[in-house]
Amino acid sequence: MKKTALLLVMIALTACNQAQEKAITGELLLSDVNVIDVREGTLLAHQHIVIDSGIIKHILSEEQQPENFNKHIDGTGKFVLPGLAEMHAHIPPPSTSQERLEETLFLYLSNGITTIRGMLGASSHLELREQVKKGEILGPRIFTSSPSFNGNSVTSEEEAITKVTAYQKDGYDFLKIHPGIQRNVFDALVKTANDVGIPFAGHVPVDVGIRHALESNFASIDHIDGYLEGLVPASEAIDPSANGFFGYNFTPLADVSLIDELVTLSKEHKVWIVPTQSLFERWFAPISAETLLAQPEMKYMPASTLENWKRIKLNSTGPDSGFDEEQWEDFIAIRRQLLKALQDNGQGILLGSDAPQLFNVPGFSIHHEIEGMVKAGMTPLEIIQSGTINPAQFFGLEHEFGEVKEGLAADLVVLESNPMDNLSALKDISGVIRQGNWLSQEMIALKLEKIAENASKN
Numbered sequence: 001m002k003k004t005a006l007l008l009v010m011i012a013l014t015a016c017n018q019a020q021e022k023a024i025t026g027e028l029l030l031s032d033v034n035v036i037d038v039r040e041g042t043l044l045a046h047q048h049i050v051i052d053s054g055i056i057k058h059i060l061s062e063e064q065q066p067e068n069f070n071k072h073i074d075g076t077g078k079f080v081l082p083g084l085a086e087m088h089a090h091i092p093p094p095s096t097s098q099e100r101l102e103e104t105l106f107l108y109l110s111n112g113i114t115t116i117r118g119m120l121g122a123s124s125h126l127e128l129r130e131q132v133k134k135g136e137i138l139g140p141r142i143f144t145s146s147p148s149f150n151g152n153s154v155t156s157e158e159e160a161i162t163k164v165t166a167y168q169k170d171g172y173d174f175l176k177i178h179p180g181i182q183r184n185v186f187d188a189l190v191k192t193a194n195d196v197g198i199p200f201a202g203h204v205p206v207d208v209g210i211r212h213a214l215e216s217n218f219a220s221i222d223h224i225d226g227y228l229e230g231l232v233p234a235s236e237a238i239d240p241s242a243n244g245f246f247g248y249n250f251t252p253l254a255d256v257s258l259i260d261e262l263v264t265l266s267k268e269h270k271v272w273i274v275p276t277q278s279l280f281e282r283w284f285a286p287i288s289a290e291t292l293l294a295q296p297e298m299k300y301m302p303a304s305t306l307e308n309w310k311r312i313k314l315n316s317t318g319p320d321s322g323f324d325e326e327q328w329e330d331f332i333a334i335r336r337q338l339l340k341a342l343q344d345n346g347q348g349i350l351l352g353s354d355a356p357q358l359f360n361v362p363g364f365s366i367h368h369e370i371e372g373m374v375k376a377g378m379t380p381l382e383i384i385q386s387g388t389i390n391p392a393q394f395f396g397l398e399h400e401f402g403e404v405k406e407g408l409a410a411d412l413v414v415l416e417s418n419p420m421d422n423l424s425a426l427k428d429i430s431g432v433i434r435q436g437n438w439l440s441q442e443m444i445a446l447k448l449e450k451i452a453e454n455a456s457k458n
Contacts, residue, residue, distance in 0.1 A: 024057075024058060024060070026051055027051055027053070027069065027070045027436060028050075028052075028072075029049070029050055029066055029068075029072045030049040030051065030073045030075050030433070031064060031072065031073070031074055031075055031076070032046055032076045033046075033047055033076075033080045034075075034077075034078065034080070034418070035059065035080055035081075035404050036079055036081040036384075036404070036419070036420065037403075038081060038384055038404075041380075041420055043420070047060065047061060048060045048062065049080070050064065054435040055410055055436070056404065056406050056408055056409070057406065058406060059405070075430075078414050078415060078416060079414070079416075079418050080412050080415070081384065081404060081413060081415070081419065082402055082412060082413075083114025083411040083412055083413050083432065083434065084111075084112050084114065084351060085114075085350070085351060085388070086115070086116045086140075086351065086352055086355065086362075086363075086366055086387075087117045087350040087387075087391055088222050088274045088355075089116035089117060089119065089352070089354075089355060089362070090354070090356060091120075091122075091144065092104050094122050099454070101128070102137060102138070102139070103451045105137070105140065108139070109138070109140055109363070109434060109439065110363055110432070110439075110444045110447070111363030111364055111429070112415075112426065113363055114141060114401075114432070115142075115143070115391060115411070116141070116142055116143070117145075118142060118144040119202065120148060121144040121147055121172055123170070125144040126144065126172070129144055138434070138437075141401070145174050145175065145202070146167035146172040146174070147167070149189060150177075150180045151179065151181055152180065154189065155185070157185055157187075158188075159185075160186075160189040164198065165192060174198060175189070175193060175199070175200040177201065177202035178202060178203050178205075179206065180206075181207070183212070186207070186216075187216075190217075200218060201221070202221075203225045203226075204218075206229075206240045206241050209226065209240070210227055211230060214266055214268075214269050216269075218269075219272065220273065220274050220394070221266075221272075221273055222352065222354075223246055223274070223279065224246070224335060224339065227262055228246065228247030228248075228251070228254055228335070229250055230258065231250075231253075231259065231262075232255070233255050238250065245316070246284075248328075248331050251334065256337060259337065259338060259341050260341070262338075263341045263342055263345045263346045266346040267345060267346050271346075272347050272349070272390070273342045273346060273350065274349075275335075275349065275352070275369075275372070275373070275376075276353055276369070277336075277369060277376065278360060278372050279360070280331075280332060280335060281371075281372050282358070282368060283317075283360075285332070286323070289309070289314060289359075292359040293306060293309075297361040297364035298361065299455060300361055300364075300448065300451050300452055302455050303455070309358050309359055312358060313358060335376075336375060337376075339378070340376050343376075343378055349373070349386045350386055350390055350391055351366065351370075351383070351387035351391070366387070367424075367426065367427055370383055373386070374423065380423050381420065383423060384423075388403065389402045389403060390402075410433050410436040411434055411435065413429060413433075414431045414433070415430060
């Protein structure tokens with residue numbers, strides 16, 4: 001009898017020890033949340049996400065004990081997807097105050113953007129990238145370009161070779177191409193970039209042209225630059241430098257039957273596209289500066305910046321600018337057709353709005369970009385992929401971010417409703433998780449209020 005009792009005690013102790021071994025702990029528990037699969041667009045309901053050391057440790061269907069975690073977020077009825085990437089961002093230049101720099105990074109985070117690709121780099125951005133990575137400064141994951149390669153900064157093949165080599169050694173993630181580079185200089189740049197192993201992205205210089213640019217294997221072409229010019233038949237014998245704003249002047253000459261050829265080239269050479277469509281539906285569009293300035297997010301920008309944006313807008317599309325609304329309608333229709341074809345049959349689309357650029361407030365502008373992508377015919381899943389899994393694939397970092405998946409970075413956005421049903425849900429944020437740190441809706445609101453207060457003084 002005593003032996004039986006002892007055996008039962010031992011069994012009970014063993015069971016207790018096994019239960020303790022199975023007890024899951026961590027820094028943060030996000031419980032009972034609906035997980036969006038960004039590859040398939042499907043939903044995994046009532047999941048419990050365990051986060052530790054900035055990594056998604058577990059995604060479980062079984063309920064967990066909140067007391068086993070340092071912090072518990074009740075996600076009942078909410079939806080979670082990977083943080084978005086803004087693939088055409090601008091990090092403030094070195095002359096910017098530290099306070100404004102950190103405010104700009106927070107503006108991105110406040111809209112669920114946990115990764116940015118800075119498109120006009122400086123040496124200070126290399127240091128900032130590391131400070132953010134180490135958690136010393138709160139901000140999205142940073143990829144940064146080199147300083148600009150343009151017609152003024154590289155005027156010879158030798159200069160291109162020297163700068164490409166130096167920027168690769170400095171540790172920039174990629175080279176930024178701007179207009180004005182002559183073709184022979186561009187070719188020297190490309191050869192050297194390939195030799196030292198650094199990608200290049202950005203604009204298509206007029207002397208290079210879209211077909212040669214694609215054949216040269218740009219990592220990404222931004223703004224759909226050069227494509228409209230590429231739709232002008234050779235028989236028109238145009239002066240390519242007369243293209244105007246991203247080919248706007250050539251709109252009446254464009255032959256849309258040539259779209260398939262350019263899209264096929266884009267696919268063959270694995271060139272991603274960052275449309276920045278919002279620029280062409282806001283800045284270069286028949287909408288008044290006053291209408292844009294009245295939008296709520298403008299309060300986060302300094303008054304001096306807003307005044308400058310207004311002046312440029314008037315010069316671009318104001319009554320005395322020569323802007324032709326009827327031609328713009330044709331221009332924007334062609335851009336939308338290009339965007340849709342590049343999504344359907346090209347390498348793919350990356351989400352990017354060019355912020356802070358004209359009337360594009362960091363973070364907030366991504367929602368205007370999404371609206372433009374919808375107008376071009378992209379589906380909710382395609383648009384979400386352009387800001388999540390596609391950037392991860394672009395950087396070759398699918399093993400680090402881009403999905404809600406065990407072992408990947410805990411860079412997440414928690415939403416009040418399902419963006420697969422309505423993309424406006426991306427604006428209705430319950431909270432953001434960056435490097436495993438929870439930024440609540442209340443904390444975000446307080447910080448934004450402070451940013452607006454500071455902006456009103458400048």
